[in-house]
Amino acid sequence: MRRARGQWPRAYRPLRLQTLLVQAVVLVGAEVALYTSYSAHDAHFHWATHFLVALLATALWQSLHLLVAARPARGQLITVLLFHLWAMWPDLIFRLGVPHFRWMDVLALGHVSAHYMPGGDTTWLVLALTAVGGYAVLLQRWLAARHAEATAGLPPALGIGGAGIIRPQIDPRTRSLAHEHFGTSASDPLVLLHGLGATAATWRPAARLLAQAGHKVLLPDLLGFGSSMRLGTRFGLADQADAVLRLLQHHGLDRVHLVGHSWGCLVAAAVAERGPEQVSRLTLVEPAVFADPDTARARFARRSWLARATVDDSGLGGLVCGTMCLLRPAFARLAPRLEPDVPEEVAREGVQHSYPAYRDALRSIWEDNPLPALLRSPRHPVHVIVAEQDEAVLPGDVLDLELAAGIETTRVEGTHALPFDRPQLTAGLLMSGIAGSERIGPAHSPSALGDDGDG
Secondary structure: OOOOOOOOOHHHHHHOHHHHHHHHHHHHHHHHHHHHHHHOOOOHHHHHHHHHHHHHHHHHHHHHHHHHHOOOOOOOOHHHHHHHHHHHHHHHHHOOOOOOOOOHHHHOOOOOHHHHOOOHHHHHHHHHHHHHHHHHHHHHHHHHHHHHHHHOOOOOOOOOOHHHHOOOOEOOOOOOOOEEEEOOOOOOOEEEEOOOOOOHHHHHHHHHHHHHOOOOEEEEOOOOEHHHOOEOOOOOHHHHHHHHHHHHHHOOOOOEEEEEEOOHHHHHHHHHHHOHHHEEEEEEEOOOOOOOHHHHHHHHHOOOHHHHHHHOOOHHHHHHHHHHHHOHHHHHHHHHHHOOOOOHHHHHHOOOEOHHHHHHHHHHHHHOOOHHHHHHOOOOOEEEEEEOOOOOOOHHHHHOOOOOOOOEEEEEOOOOOHHHHOHHHHHHHHHHOOOOOEEEOOOOOOOOOOOOOOO
16 A cells, blocks of 8 residues: 555555554553553552453544544554543542542543443453454455555545445546436437536436427536445546546537536536537536635635535544445435425435545635636637526626626526526526526527426
């Protein structure tokens, strides 16, 4: 697992032999001193009980950290000593005349109750060895998965928790994006790209309407999202664009009408840049691009704790997402209740993503957004659709940019959920370029599908 120059990647540093040897020396020395101290008071049995409790706690902590943070915790061995000191501090103050109390169970790893375990130290030994063995197997599986990724030429999948730690990510160069397709028209198909923290479910209602109207539609889950969650270990715009282009090649599609929603518009722009000959037209629905990025970034950070933690580059976001990975089935069932205004399948699938994919998608909005350059100098026909009640991307965020003269722009009534909140209107706009409540730019022809009747 070493790099070419023999330098360990940062995530593997807790497992370096030199680090482990130093910790082992400190641990053994400290434990010998503690055991001697207990023995001097004819209380060595106290040392054994609390040491086994500490060993059990360490194995559980290391396992949980690996599952949530998707990398080994620091202090693989020295943590045993830290937990041991935590478990035995009532004995240290007992020598100062402070008696044991039951409340010490709460603050000292069950210090009093530990001595009343049925089976005594034998039970603690079995529990500790079982936990240590389980962690050793988990760690070995993590290393094997990362080795398999390295063998395939992929960077290690760091930050992908849950079951992702024990199985390697799939190489997106050998496996196409998970996707759905509707309709059989021979005309340029529409490829609908979802936004941040979403999946193909965002576009499903509109896709069905487009297929009924005679259009062929392709709905991919982008790398790290939905059913493509196991694809890839890097999730930059270039990686996403290459995955989309490989999907088009897989289906033999020479030219497509590329449609993005929100962050998906960035992916659409990256695809158009990397494979311009395969794009006939671009439609950008509520594109995540901002005339005043700093103000928009602050506004975006206020929308959710995860967005704020990610924008601030806090480690909390990764830890919380890792916890969600472990509890994803429960969160998927709970999501529709937490978001009652969102269609159930959209809410349920909205938790199907890895933190690195979410993090890199969000960062791309602020760090390497290709939309400003595309909107100033497009190489394809471009239609921009913004919603009046959108609180994530305000109409002015987009329309106050320097837009090329030939770009069609349409303002409609709606929120940042146009594809699934107003699918009929959105599908009509995609087909014919109809404006909604206000026209800006070239005039459009009447919609083939008409309005939804809402708003």
